[in-house]
Amino acid sequence: MVGVFASLKWRLVRTRLATGNRAATVAGLLVLFVLAIGVAGLLVWSRSAEGVPLPLVATVFTLQLVAWVLTPLVAFGVDETVDPSRFALLPLRLPTLQRGLLATALIGYLPVANAVLLLGAVLAIAQPWWVLPIAVVCGVVQLLTCVVLSRAAATSMSSLMSSRRGRDLGMLVGFLIFALYMGLTLLLNTGNENAIGTGTQRLADVLTWGPPGNLAVLPALIGEGDWGRAALALVIGVAPLPLAWWWWRRALRKSLTTIGSTTASSAPAGSSTDSAVGGSTAGTMRVVAGRDRLLLWRDPMRRMPWLLLILLTFLYPFIVARGPEGVFWVAFGAILVGTQAGNQYGMDGSGLWLHLMTITDRARARGEVLGHVIVAIIPGVVVIAASLVLQGIVRDAWHLLLPAAGVSLAAMLGGCAASSSLSARIPYAVPQSRKSVFASSVAGQKGVSARATFAVLGLSILLAVPSGVAAFLAVQVADWWGWVSVLLALVVGGVSLVWAVRATADRFLVRGPEILAVVAAGDRA
Amino acid sequence: MDDARPSGLPSGPPVPAYPDGSQLGRQHAGSALVISGLRKVFGAPPREKVAVDSIDLAVPAGSFFGLVGPNGAGKTTTLSMVTGLLRPDAGRVLVAGHDVWADPVGAKARMGVLPDGLRLFERLSGPELLSYLGRLRGMPADVVRQRSDELIQVLDLAEAGGRLVADYSTGMRKKITLAAAMLHSPPVLLLDEPLEAVDPVSARIIRSVLSRYTRAGGTVIFSSHVMALVQELCSHVAVMAQGRIVAAGPIDEVRGSAASLDDAFMDLVGAGEVGEGGLSWLGSSPA
Numbered sequence: 001m002v003g004v005f006a007s008l009k010w011r012l013v014r015t016r017l018a019t020g021n022r023a024a025t026v027a028g029l030l031v032l033f034v035l036a037i038g039v040a041g042l043l044v045w046s047r048s049a050e051g052v053p054l055p056l057v058a059t060v061f062t063l064q065l066v067a068w069v070l071t072p073l074v075a076f077g078v079d080e081t082v083d084p085s086r087f088a089l090l091p092l093r094l095p096t097l098q099r100g101l102l103a104t105a106l107i108g109y110l111p112v113a114n115a116v117l118l119l120g121a122v123l124a125i126a127q128p129w130w131v132l133p134i135a136v137v138c139g140v141v142q143l144l145t146c147v148v149l150s151r152a153a154a155t156s157m158s159s160l161m162s163s164r165r166g167r168d169l170g171m172l173v174g175f176l177i178f179a180l181y182m183g184l185t186l187l188l189n190t191g192n193e194n195a196i197g198t199g200t201q202r203l204a205d206v207l208t209w210g211p212p213g214n215l216a217v218l219p220a221l222i223g224e225g226d227w228g229r230a231a232l233a234l235v236i237g238v239a240p241l242p243l244a245w246w247w248w249r250r251a252l253r254k255s256l257t258t259i260g261s262t263t264a265s266s267a268p269a270g271s272s273t274d275s276a277v278g279g280s281t282a283g284t285m286r287v288v289a290g291r292d293r294l295l296l297w298r299d300p301m302r303r304m305p306w307l308l309l310i311l312l313t314f315l316y317p318f319i320v321a322r323g324p325e326g327v328f329w330v331a332f333g334a335i336l337v338g339t340q341a342g343n344q345y346g347m348d349g350s351g352l353w354l355h356l357m358t359i360t361d362r363a364r365a366r367g368e369v370l371g372h373v374i375v376a377i378i379p380g381v382v383v384i385a386a387s388l389v390l391q392g393i394v395r396d397a398w399h400l401l402l403p404a405a406g407v408s409l410a411a412m413l414g415g416c417a418a419s420s421s422l423s424a425r426i427p428y429a430v431p432q433s434r435k436s437v438f439a440s441s442v443a444g445q446k447g448v449s450a451r452a453t454f455a456v457l458g459l460s461i462l463l464a465v466p467s468g469v470a471a472f473l474a475v476q477v478a479d480w481w482g483w484v485s486v487l488l489a490l491v492v493g494g495v496s497l498v499w500a501v502r503a504t505a506d507r508f509l510v511r512g513p514e515i516l517a518v519v520a521a522g523d524r525a
Numbered sequence: 526m527d528d529a530r531p532s533g534l535p536s537g538p539p540v541p542a543y544p545d546g547s548q549l550g551r552q553h554a555g556s557a558l559v560i561s562g563l564r565k566v567f568g569a570p571p572r573e574k575v576a577v578d579s580i581d582l583a584v585p586a587g588s589f590f591g592l593v594g595p596n597g598a599g600k601t602t603t604l605s606m607v608t609g610l611l612r613p614d615a616g617r618v619l620v621a622g623h624d625v626w627a628d629p630v631g632a633k634a635r636m637g638v639l640p641d642g643l644r645l646f647e648r649l650s651g652p653e654l655l656s657y658l659g660r661l662r663g664m665p666a667d668v669v670r671q672r673s674d675e676l677i678q679v680l681d682l683a684e685a686g687g688r689l690v691a692d693y694s695t696g697m698r699k700k701i702t703l704a705a706a707m708l709h710s711p712p713v714l715l716l717d718e719p720l721e722a723v724d725p726v727s728a729r730i731i732r733s734v735l736s737r738y739t740r741a742g743g744t745v746i747f748s749s750h751v752m753a754l755v756q757e758l759c760s761h762v763a764v765m766a767q768g769r770i771v772a773a774g775p776i777d778e779v780r781g782s783a784a785s786l787d788d789a790f791m792d793l794v795g796a797g798e799v800g801e802g803g804l805s806w807l808g809s810s811p812a
Binding site for chain 1: 608609610611612629630633634636638640642643644645646647648649653656657658660661662663664665666705
């Protein structure tokens with residue numbers, strides 16, 4: 001039966017490669033394997049540095065385990081064999097099913113890439129060389145622990161992750177991982193080199209006491225003849241595997257014999273108290289903006305980009321620049337604000353039909369576009385202004401604030417204009433039941449969504465060029481150019497926004513059914 | 526083909542304009558819905574599929590009109606083109622005298638729509654959805670609130686309270702969509718499979734509300750597979766098969782001498798002996 005499961009997974013892997021954008025998949029796999037081989041090579045190379053390989057491998061093992069456990073929470077459903085409910089109707093005994101699922105988990109590009117990485121790790125920790133067989137066993141146990149613990153966690157969460165509430169949770173986990181990454185990057189960029197070295201060493205020392213860390217140091221301990229510590233490392237390092245196996249079996253039994261009960265809402269809702277009335281452009285704008293504002297917090301698909309945007313707008317200038325000129329990097333956040341007005345007709349999937357039935361004239365159509373834009377601009381201005389002030393305080397960049405504000409304003413208004421305009425010109429479907437925080441487009445439309453995204457970024461930068469030139473002159477020639485930068489932002493951004501709103505509304509009225517046909521594909525994703 | 530697009534809009538796909546809309550309206554005065562020469566082809570030659578094959582239909586105002594046909598007959602495609610959600614290749618549609626493609630403002634203000642298989646704004650609650658759509662149509666907020674409260678009460682959705690539409694059952698989704706379709710009190714309701722996969726209690730509520738609506742002078746046009754339901758509710762019926770209207774008229778006229786509408790339907794679509802023959806192994810052994 002294990003063979004049947006293995007062939008099933010192999011077929012799934014091959015089918016995924018054969019369908020969709022093959023060039024992109026192959027490119028992605030190449031990057032993955034180059035990375036794995038690179039890290040493996042780095043680990044092998046670290047043998048030559050005294051005292052480095054063991055803490056390094058302990059850290060890599062720990063990160064690997066954490067990544068395996070978190071991945072199904074962030075991207076549940078990407079691997080069809082993770083969800084045990086798909087096998088619920090098969091007449092299989094639990095141990096058979098579990099062994100079969102283990103086989104499926106070990107087949108695929110990611111397990112192979114992990115094996116390559118582990119090969120490097122095994123060569124790094126085999127000190128002296130005669131403990132190589134022990135190091136190989138440690139590598140195998142590490143891979144099995146990663147896989148089994150990952151499946152145990154995913155199975156425990158399966159009923160939750162199959163629900164809308166669980167997918168919301170997955171998006172939150174994804175954001176937290178990104179926030180953690182940004183925080184670590186910031187820390188590494190703000191300290192001096194010695195402080196980083198000491199901190200990393202301390203962290204690695206702690207990690208060697210965890211189960212993956214103990215697997216990393218076990219061969220060396222045996223090589224040194226430190227039998228007491230080696231026995232302890234063996235227990236701590238190997239114990240998680242049977243425990244995770246037992247947890248997985250328990251979770252499998254539960255998930256196959258009970259029905260999920262997580263149907264409750266993940267966000268409070270109620271009756272509407274909004275009193276704006278559509279019909280005119282201004283009225284429709286207020287009605288649409290009211291709904292967008294409500295969904296900004298309630299819908300994780302809309303909330304998550306804003307949380308990432310806020311994080312990036314505040315932290316990114318500190319990461320990429322060390323002096324007062326970092327204040328200009330706030331404009332990067334401003335471009336992201338502009339993208340929040342993007343793909344306006346794709347966000348609700350086939351729900352767009354409700355707008356097709358009610359938004360039938362020019363006034364309403366323009367009001368709708370403006371409503372979406374306003375909900376990007378108002379919070380966007382607050383975030384950008386706050387980030388500029390923070391840069392002013394921390395970096396003492398007050399003298400650069402005005403030109404930086406000009407460039408940021410131009411980037412934001414230009415971004416909103418570009419996003420709005422492309423919403424009707426290059427609409428694309430958004431998956432309406434996201435199983436992965438990373439899934440922002442549907443199969444067959446990934447090229448379109450990438451084209452729309454890059455076009456928005458390019459146009460935003462282009463529309464910010466006049467303000468940018470004035471800002472450059474403000475830094476190099478005279479301060480009053482800062483005011484010119486702001487003025488140019490208002491004129492260029494304002495004019496392009498007005499044009500974009502009018503053009504987008506007209507195009508929606510003419511091409512509404514065709515746009516609906518494109519974005520409705522998001523329902524089936 | 527004469528392009529009847531409202532002036533000022535940029536060029537786009539041609540608006541179907543055969544025959545002349547005003548003439549068609551005069552010819553069919555008293556009709557809630559007029560379809561003339563409506564055609565839709567999917568795919569490109571040589572693999573094109575004619576989903577709707579130049580159909581003509583007139584639905585009398587105040588009637589309860591059933592559009593029936595087997596799967597793939599073209600019912601949903603027809604209703605999608607009638608409601609302005611799918612662009613036809615040719616033909617013209619008038620709803621309450623307004624051309625759906627040349628005068629969408631007039632036509633869409635006069636119709637309420639319940640499509641099959643399309644999503645709603647899932648992260649709004651039922652009352653929020655109705656409030657949003659009503660106000661988007663330009664209705665005063667207090668009128669929207671009053672009508673929405675009544676619809677929610679009558680359609681037995683009050684218990685759902687603040688639950689998101691995403692958490693509604695199939696029956697609840699049909700009912701809230703029906704409420705949204707009726708909110709602005711349109712003279713014509715176009716419903717695609719309104720009772721499909723709906724529990725018996727919800728089905729009875731929907732039928733009762735629709736009957737009240739037609740008694741008050743409204744026109745209901747709905748598609749269904751369930752002949753017994755069509756026979757019970759409808760005053761008129763049209764039978765579709767392979768993209769064509771094979772029979773249309775008052776229900777007694779379409780049924781003719783057949784014992785039931787179901788028998789007449791089977792005869793019209795040529796599905797007499799389907800399901801017979803073969804399967805001799807069925808039930809003979811467990812494996």
